[in-house]
Amino acid sequence: MENHSQSHEEGPARPAPHYVEIKTVLEAAIACGKLPEGTILTEGAVAKLFGTSRTPVRTAFSHMLDDNQLRRFDGRGFVVGGQTGPEPQRRRLTSAMLGLDPEERKEPKPDSAELIAHSFQTSLTNALPFGMYRINEQAAADHFGVSRNIVRDLLGRFRDRGLVRKDLRSHWVVGPLTARDVSHFFAIRAKLEPLALLESAPLTPSSEIERMRAALDTALKNPAAMGTATYEALEQDMHVRLLENSPNPHLLRMVGQTQLALVVNSIFAANIGASPFGIALREHEMILEFIIRGSHGAAAQSxxxxxxxxxxxxxxxxxxxxxxxxxxxxxxxxxHTP
Structure with a gap:
């Protein structure tokens, strides 16, 4: 009689998930001493060496954390070794340390979640000012051509950012964004963004500040002709790029969570045009002028x-x-009606 289990084994083997490969390589590098205990590992550095996105690296780290092969490092990465390992040390991570051939390294390939994340988030954000909406996981999976697990994973990330939540029936919902929400978000932003600016502005290259100022000057010469895309780019300069060099990732995460209300201005500009935002851009001009002069405290106050x-x-x-x-x-x- 034919052994059915054997016949199955003879079929083409499915490739192991990418995180398994990453975990196996890291474990081998640790075991042979090429990756010393105490070495700090970050998702970005490991993903770059493997030519992958951060998602499988994050999964590999999670499994190795559970196996006590890694420990957390102050929220900014992981350290090789268990809880009793040596003091953390920053080392430049190389292909040789992991036993990888540097010639085989490829450019990172985004996974399915990263490919759809921006489009998914944009649709949810655009719904915010128009009421409450229920998010159908299966319909979203069909829309993007991905598994339901990927959609669920992204919704979990969006919940961490404060974009979506679950109602009393455990349905995913987004919105509504109310006038009270706007007041609360802006009150928090008025405190957090100046803090981030004080930390980030001195670390931002002068060439980048000059680029921001030149783009702003071009828009202010003819604000009536400014398009929505230009306005949104200027907003990104002021409220994202000018703050992103802050060394405090927790502060930047909270800043990002409070900027949901900015979608109101984007939707308004898309329907009315960007010309009503000339006054706000003059305020941008003053802030950049203070930064160019090195008056970071005055810039934060502005x-x-x-x-x-x-x-x-x-x-x-x-x-x-x-x-x-x-x-x-x-x-x-x-x-959706609650």
Missing amino acids: LEEHIRLSAERTRQRLIAISVFPHPDLPRYLQR
């Missing part, structure tokens, strides 16, 4: 005042948006 003034303008725009036609949202977003 940014705080800019955010306070923007709060009322954004609340008024949210009221105006209520009469705009609802956007053409994907089918996985369904109007």
Whole structure:
């Protein structure tokens, strides 16, 4: 009689998940001493050497943490060795340390979650000012052509950022964004963003500041002709790129969570045009001028005042948006009544 289990074994073997390969290589490097105990590992550095995204690296780290092969390092990575290992040391991670051939390294390939993350997040954010929507996991998976687990994983990440939540029936929902929410978000932003600016501005290359100022000057020469894309790029310069060099990742994470309300201005600009934002951009100009002069404290104070003034303008725009036609949202977003 034919041995069915053997016949199955003779079929083509499915490749192991990428995280398994990463975990195996790291374990071998640790075992042979090429990757010494105490070495600090970060997702980005390991992903670069393997030519992959950070997701499988994160999974490999999680398994190795559970196996007591790694320990956490102050929220900024992991350290080789268990809880009783040597003191953490920063070493430049190389292909040789992991036994990899540097000639075979490829450019990182984004996984399915990263390929759809931006589009998925944008659709959810655009729904915020128009009411509460239920998110259908299976419909979203079908829309993007991925597994439901990938959609669920992304929704978990979005919940950590404060974008989505679960209702009393454990359904994923997004919105509504209310005038009270706008007030609360902007009140927090007015405190956190100036802190990030104080840390980040001195570390931002002068060439980058000059680029921001040149882009702003070009827009201010003819604000009536400024397009939505230009306005959003200038907003990114002021509220993301100018802050991103802060060495405090927890501060930057909280800043990002409070910037959800900025979608109101983006939707308003898409429907009305960007010309009403000329006053706000003049405030940007003052902040950049202080930074160019090296007056970072004055720049932080100006940014705080800019955010306070923007709060009322954004609340008024949210009221105006209520009469705009609802956007053409994907089918996985369904109007929801709690």
